[in-house]
Amino acid sequence: MSATTPPLPRIRISGRSFLALTLTPEAPLEDWLNALDHQIARSAGFFAGKPIILDLGTLTEETPHLADLLPALKERGIRVIGIEGGDRSWPAVEGWDWPEGFVGGRASGEMAVPEEEAPEAPVSRTLIVENPVRSGQHVVWPDGDVVILGAVASGAEVSAGGSIHVYGALRGRAIAGIGGHADARIFTRALEAELVAIDGFYATAEEMDASQTSKPTQVALSGETLAFFPLI
Known part of the structure; x- marks a missing residue:
């Protein structure tokens, strides 16, 4: 009596959409990173866990300190899932762990980051x-x-x-x-x-x-x- 091979399980595949934010750094990068730190301090948690697309469209391969940009974002807990507007052949980015980009996607316009200010008499509203x-x-x-x-x-x-x-x-x-x-x-x-x-x-x-x-x-x-x- 020969043993029968059990059927293979069915592979379940479904679609899921995510909202990704796009960060567009500008030169000089030192000033831009300082501004980013200021924004993170005023809006704590805004970038927590969010997928980020890094748009290098305003930079060039000769932008000073470009090589340090992606590591600097990772140090700030910003998770980059795709890079666009740049070129992998640029010498400054040859050491990057360049994530694969995404095809398609529809821009939703510029998003205002909430400001965390401390009013004199804070009132919690719902x-x-x-x-x-x-x-x-x-x-x-x-x-x-x-x-x-x-x-x-x-x-x-x-x-x-x-x-x-x-x-x-x-x-x-x-x-x-x-x-x-x-x-x-x-x-x-x-x-x-x-x-x-x-x-x-x-x-x-x-x-x-x-x-x-x-x-x-x-x-x-x-x-x-x-x-x-x-x-x-």
Whole structure:
């Protein structure tokens, strides 16, 4: 009696869209990096976990200190997933770990980075979004909590200075506590997120607690680790 070979499992393939930001450095690079540091200090957590396209279109192969640009971005926690506008043959970039670029993609226009200022009498306000947040949309509210009455689609992103409450499924990205609010939390009726982050600490879908997938969940920061709890 011969043993039969079990059938191979079916490979499941599906599409997923992401919102990537484009950074366009300008010469002199020392001044541009100083300006970037200033922006990061005023908008803590804005770049946390975000995929970045590096556009070298305003630079040339002779731009001073070009070789140090990509390492400088990595030191600042900026994750570059693609480079455009430059040439791999430039001597200054021959030592770069040049990521493969992406074909296509549609520009969404310049994005305003939220400023983290300290008013004399800070008032926490809540933004209520009554419609679902669709793929490609980016909701930024540094002044307090964000309440989403619907779902957050894959490829969408919600950033808040306080906590984020999603009454539907969270399939996109949720970034709470921007500006250094470690006590912020993320609440959702169904955790299916691509990324969640609080005060600059983040977890991707692969790093989240699998026991909480597609369930009512709250996310909190415990030390430097995100913790996932049932939402009761």
